[in-house]
């Protein structure tokens with residue numbers, strides 16, 4: 001079985017607010033607002049096989065907008081080479097009164113639709129990603145500014161792949177470009193290995209590295225390349241993650 005990839009849960013990507021100092025309501029988080037198409041309410045898909053681990057429904061509290069936390073039910077693969085559990089929170093969805101804690105979704109299933117519940121000026125999905133299985137927010141403060149931030153926050157663009165069928169309409173906010181990555185963009189072929197197999201190592205120290213048990217690649221194999229370290233690349237191939245000589249990978 002291949003490792004399941006973690007995906008951004010919308011098909012049309014249009015960022016209406018980034019994060020950091022220049023943002024108005026994401027100053028202390030890595031939250032992004034996705035507004036999707038101009039009109040209507042876009043579907044929000046399960047980013048991976050997951051279950052509802054926390055839920056703010058209408059009437060739960062006056063302060064919070066509708067929010068659904070989804071935690072992966074197994075380890076998932078990220079474009080930065082992380083392989084582990086992830087939790088996301090989706091805020092402002094339209095209609096979630098029928099949802100239940102523990103409810104499960106298969107990857108790609110429609111979970112809900114974007115909306116404008118709580119304090120929102122238009123239909124959008126406020127998305128945050130957390131590394132691990134904790135589903136919670138905490139109120140972070142800086143002077144007079146306060147913001148609810150997911151526990152163990154990580155950057156969406158580093159932990160969620162763009163779906164292959166996604167359309168990017170806008171990935172820039174106030175001069176900051178968010179580089180969302182499709183798997184196909186970081187997929188490379190093993191080429192020109194003179195004496196096969198190409199050995200996959202457990203560490204990037206080529207001399208001392210031990211070769212993984214099934215650490216053999218052949219010319220023509222596809223790998224996801226996460227990053228380079230010196231002359232080595234950190235890669236994924238089926239259920240294997242490790243380091244290979246960079247010079248044998250090409251597009």
Ligand SMILES: [Zn+2]
Nearest residue numbers: 031032033126
């Ligand atoms: Zn937001």
